[in-house]
Amino acid sequence: MGEVLALRGFSAFIGAFAALTIVGCSSDNNPTPIQDSLIAAIREFGKEPDTQANRRAVEALTREQLTGVGSNPTILVDVEVADAYASLFQISLNGQHDVFMTADQVTVTFSKGLLTATRGIGADLYSADVSQTRAAIQGGASGVVATARVHRSLSGDNQVIAIRYECSLVDHGVEPVVSIHKTFRLRRYVETCRFDGDEVFANTYWVDPVTRVMWKSRQWVSPLAGYFGIDVLIPGKS
Amino acid sequence: MKFFRLIIAALLAGAGGAATAETASLNSFGMPGLLDMPSGEAAPDAQFSITSGGFAGTYRNSMTFQISPRLTGSFRYTMIGGWTVGPLTTYLDRSFDIHYRLTEEGRYMPAIAVGLRDFIGTGIYSGEYLVATKHLTQNLKVTVGLGWGRLGSYNGFRNPLASIHPGFATRTGGAGLGGTPRLGNWFRGDAAFFGGIEWQSPNPRLSFKVEYSSDAYTREIGTHSIFVHRSPVNFGVDYRLSERTRLSGYYMYGSELGFRVTMALNPKNSPIGGSLEGAPAPVFVRPGPGEEGYELRDRTDWAGQSEWSHSLRDNLQAALAADRIIILSAGFTATRVEVRIRNEIYGSAAQAIGRVARMMSRVLPLSVETFVVTIVEAGMPVVSATIQRSDLEALENDPDAANAMLARVKLTDPVRMQGDIVRADGIYPQLKWRIGPYLRYSAFDPDNPLRADVGIRVQGKYDIAPGLSVSGSLTQKVVGNMNTVTRLSSSALPHVRSDYGFYDKADLALEYLTADYLFRPGRNLYGRISLGYLERMYAGVSAELLWKPVNSRFALGAEVNYVAQRAFDLGFGVQSYQIATGHISAYLDMRNGYTAQVDVGRYLAGDLGATFTVDREFANGWIVGAFFTLTDVPFATYGEGSFDKGIRLRIPLSWTSGKPSKAGTLSVIRPLSRDGGARLEIRNRLYETVRRNHRSRLEPAWGRFWR
Numbered sequence A: 001m002g003e004v005l006a007l008r009g010f011s012a013f014i015g016a017f018a019a020l021t022i023v024g025c026s027s028d029n030n031p032t033p034i035q036d037s038l039i040a041a042i043r044e045f046g047k048e049p050d051t052q053a054n055r056r057a058v059e060a061l062t063r064e065q066l067t068g069v070g071s072n073p074t075i076l077v078d079v080e081v082a083d084a085y086a087s088l089f090q091i092s093l094n095g096q097h098d099v100f101m102t103a104d105q106v107t108v109t110f111s112k113g114l115l116t117a118t119r120g121i122g123a124d125l126y127s128a129d130v131s132q133t134r135a136a137i138q139g140g141a142s143g144v145v146a147t148a149r150v151h152r153s154l155s156g157d158n159q160v161i162a163i164r165y166e167c168s169l170v171d172h173g174v175e176p177v178v179s180i181h182k183t184f185r186l187r188r189y190v191e192t193c194r195f196d197g198d199e200v201f202a203n204t205y206w207v208d209p210v211t212r213v214m215w216k217s218r219q220w221v222s223p224l225a226g227y228f229g230i231d232v233l234i235p236g237k238s
Numbered sequence B: 001m002k003f004f005r006l007i008i009a010a011l012l013a014g015a016g017g018a019a020t021a022e023t024a025s026l027n028s029f030g031m032p033g034l035l036d037m038p039s040g041e042a043a044p045d046a047q048f049s050i051t052s053g054g055f056a057g058t059y060r061n062s063m064t065f066q067i068s069p070r071l072t073g074s075f076r077y078t079m080i081g082g083w084t085v086g087p088l089t090t091y092l093d094r095s096f097d098i099h100y101r102l103t104e105e106g107r108y109m110p111a112i113a114v115g116l117r118d119f120i121g122t123g124i125y126s127g128e129y130l131v132a133t134k135h136l137t138q139n140l141k142v143t144v145g146l147g148w149g150r151l152g153s154y155n156g157f158r159n160p161l162a163s164i165h166p167g168f169a170t171r172t173g174g175a176g177l178g179g180t181p182r183l184g185n186w187f188r189g190d191a192a193f194f195g196g197i198e199w200q201s202p203n204p205r206l207s208f209k210v211e212y213s214s215d216a217y218t219r220e221i222g223t224h225s226i227f228v229h230r231s232p233v234n235f236g237v238d239y240r241l242s243e244r245t246r247l248s249g250y251y252m253y254g255s256e257l258g259f260r261v262t263m264a265l266n267p268k269n270s271p272i273g274g275s276l277e278g279a280p281a282p283v284f285v286r287p288g289p290g291e292e293g294y295e296l297r298d299r300t301d302w303a304g305q306s307e308w309s310h311s312l313r314d315n316l317q318a319a320l321a322a323d324r325i326i327i328l329s330a331g332f333t334a335t336r337v338e339v340r341i342r343n344e345i346y347g348s349a350a351q352a353i354g355r356v357a358r359m360m361s362r363v364l365p366l367s368v369e370t371f372v373v374t375i376v377e378a379g380m381p382v383v384s385a386t387i388q389r390s391d392l393e394a395l396e397n398d399p400d401a402a403n404a405m406l407a408r409v410k411l412t413d414p415v416r417m418q419g420d421i422v423r424a425d426g427i428y429p430q431l432k433w434r435i436g437p438y439l440r441y442s443a444f445d446p447d448n449p450l451r452a453d454v455g456i457r458v459q460g461k462y463d464i465a466p467g468l469s470v471s472g473s474l475t476q477k478v479v480g481n482m483n484t485v486t487r488l489s490s491s492a493l494p495h496v497r498s499d500y501g502f503y504d505k506a507d508l509a510l511e512y513l514t515a516d517y518l519f520r521p522g523r524n525l526y527g528r529i530s531l532g533y534l535e536r537m538y539a540g541v542s543a544e545l546l547w548k549p550v551n552s553r554f555a556l557g558a559e560v561n562y563v564a565q566r567a568f569d570l571g572f573g574v575q576s577y578q579i580a581t582g583h584i585s586a587y588l589d590m591r592n593g594y595t596a597q598v599d600v601g602r603y604l605a606g607d608l609g610a611t612f613t614v615d616r617e618f619a620n621g622w623i624v625g626a627f628f629t630l631t632d633v634p635f636a637t638y639g640e641g642s643f644d645k646g647i648r649l650r651i652p653l654s655w656t657s658g659k660p661s662k663a664g665t666l667s668v669i670r671p672l673s674r675d676g677g678a679r680l681e682i683r684n685r686l687y688e689t690v691r692r693n694h695r696s697r698l699e700p701a702w703g704r705f706w707r
Helices: A002-022 A033-043 A053-059 A063-067 A131-138 B004-019 B294-298 B306-323 B349-363 B389-395 B401-408 B653-657 B686-691 B695-706
Strands: A074-079 A084-094 A097-101 A107-111 A114-119 A127-129 A144-154 A160-179 A182-195 A198-207 A214-222 A226-234 B048-055 B058-066 B071-085 B088-103 B111-117 B127-137 B140-149 B191-200 B206-212 B233-240 B245-252 B256-265 B325-332 B336-343 B370-377 B380-388 B410-412 B420-423 B430-445 B448-465 B468-480 B508-522 B525-533 B538-547 B554-566 B574-589 B594-602 B608-617 B623-631 B644-650 B667-669
Touching (some): A114 A214, A131 A144, A160 A198, B306 B325, B306 B336, B306 B349, B349 B389, B370 B389, B380 B389, B380 B401, B380 B508, B380 B686, B430 B468, B574 B686
Antiparallel strands (some): A074 A226, A084 A097, A097 A107, A114 A127, A127 A144, A144 A160, A160 A182, A198 A214, A214 A226, B048 B058, B058 B071, B071 B088, B111 B127, B191 B206, B245 B256, B325 B336, B380 B410, B448 B468, B508 B525, B525 B538, B554 B574, B574 B594, B608 B623, B644 B667
16 A cells, blocks of 8 residues: 555656646647647657657668768767667768758757767767867877877766776778768778777777768767767768 | 667666665654664765665655765655544554765774754654764665654663753754744753664675664554554665665564665656767867868858848758757847847757757858857847857867857857848747656645646647747646645635635636746846736736846846736636735855755735745756745644645756757745745746756756857
8 A cells, every 4th residue: 555655646746747738738839849749749640750760761862862962060869779870961060070051950060070969869979079089080090009099978867977988099090881882992990999908989980081981981979879980971071 | 871870878777777876774653774773874965865674664755865975954754643633543644864975984983974854743753963983894884863852762861961061961842833944942851862783794685783772652552552562673675676776675673574665866866868969060170271172261242132131041041951950030240240049959058059950060261250149038038148250169079168169259248230131031920849758646634645636638738929928828738636635724814725625626716727928028037927817716917127247146036916816717717816916036046056046925825924045056958956935924823733844846848858859847845835925926037948058057057058
């Protein structure tokens, strides 16, 4: 009896609270974000989202068709953890940083191809200081280079949490790589990053040996969001 | 592509919890411990847990909060079947515990804690302890302790403290009215040893406990014959159902089986793993020297031209519509633009400021270098954030952007707008209304521990001019049992709160109907005048003045009210009881998330005294706090509980949903509702309204500026 009471009390408290805030009608014509997501959830209830539709659509098209008529920088991102695939277009350029956006308002920021921030996926990368890695790759690093990078995230309590990773960037030489129907000859770098001695992630970058353009990469976002696989159709302007 | 965000969001909603909450090992009292006995440990900082369980007809429901890394507090509601008092066959009891960890476990040093159990209840569980816990191996820990009071009742011996002072040898019985800390009894009377072992099995979900209990359950097994105490040794098993939930089963005192459910969550960790609103618009970076368009910075011929000002305002408003930010007015000069905004959804004002500033960079002419974002709350301009456009451009991608921006932004009390001013149309007058369900509940009545009503609520607010409005709320009960209160108040004081049962008999209820005026009487000053049916039980007039500088951690307020008690039918009538009340209030933000408030004044029953409140406030909007009120009403006159006290809890909706929202009301949980130390319930007191936009609230959540 005691158990049931407290359990009900607790979930009823949260549930009723949520319901009272969301349900009902009002003079306000614009639904709040919470109402929006509730409506979306009801609409999509029971439907399996077709996470592969984008990938199939992309694979059916040539690079020329994908880039269309414009020359706006475009990338394709494979969110491994969600088995989702999206195309993003550049919407902003700020010095060495390119901001790309999906159609549903997720942004991903890169500096010379290196991921520095995400917004709108929940477990976002708030910022990443990748200056050492960027300098090494742009400087044509070979062999093994020690790098350090600082990743920041916004905690559930709105605190900016910084973690410094000690990494080693290893040059694996030039190899043929296929990216969206096209074979490139690119230099592969693997950057393995540790925190407190434990390996946390390993990013892979494929970079043009001459122009230093990063055409393809697999980069870590955060513990919950995992890795993004990135293919570049038209490189960012930075 | 359309579902990109939703898919990740859905995924994280499931995964978020896994990486967050830790469930500390708690005992049947909801405190760090074994089965009935405490341990020397503490729960993770800020953990909020609810435990519920029992054995032998005794059910304990506790709400426990790790107030600081060392200090644990708990409020408990106990039901003991078979403990007969007068006509009641189930004893219902509320009690509070406090537990302080003196040392953290080290290589050789055990975790040592001191605690007070049931220290301001009626005292049936009263006991004190000193306890140490040490890991022997990674999976095995041992606890040894010394208990007093109930925890010294089995196999007790002469109190070792008696050698310091003979007064420690005896403990007086009798619980009295309860509610007061019975200091004179702490650590007195016989003492006894207790202890136990906890083993974490190789299966991470399963752990086992065995304890030697020093609680003899004297009254349960004696006077009330509730169960048979055959052995002091108890056995238990914990099964971790999920990261948040544990199920426990135990075999107690050689005769009884018991169970418990423990749910723990931590306000510091969002269950979603982040917030799910769309990305903000990036900063537009103006061309630098030598770049095409640089000369546009010098073009200022647009300034002062009304059609330009109007079209810029319109463009900015259109760009901010999705963020539900309303531009009430804007002032344009060639180099400086101020917008006064109403923030409807962002719980963090820093986020609203950040989004407006970035959008200004995308909309305003290149000559504008200074952006001023002024937040208007309840019709009052409460803070101006002055941001240099070049800082926005330079810091957007700075790895330490949050701190760097915080160091550059200026927060000030808003002053008169400059330049060509454009005011929004259609803001005043405006009627807002909503119709929706409501839930009212009451807990802890001995006749019926949980009562509730469900029905329809109609609320309206008519904004007449900035700060001036008329608001009302009407409820119609559909189903419920709140009207079944039969207990009549025997209070010796005027029945200012204790007649609540009569009010709950009204099916159609006017909750409030007031005219309110909130205004800025001067620099750092805020004012409020409310007139009408202020709350369910009182009607009258209330006036308040608050002094609160934007960058100050300190504030002072004064409130005076003249009210009449409302008729029980919750219509327009009033009763004969009338009273003038008022308080002087001091507020302090103690940093690191702790805030304190002292209110001194006259309460509804005419009693004089003070209310002390301490909250732990999280940057995401969670509040967990406690308060007590002492007045010149003697404890005996006050009655059961001795004085007014309670717990404050706010869980923001944005925390549970991951979506931006300002919703989340502060709930006050009182073990008892009586007439001494009772204050008027005013919906729109100034301090919270104002302070949520001031530095002491903006700074802790400043990371949101770039979100």
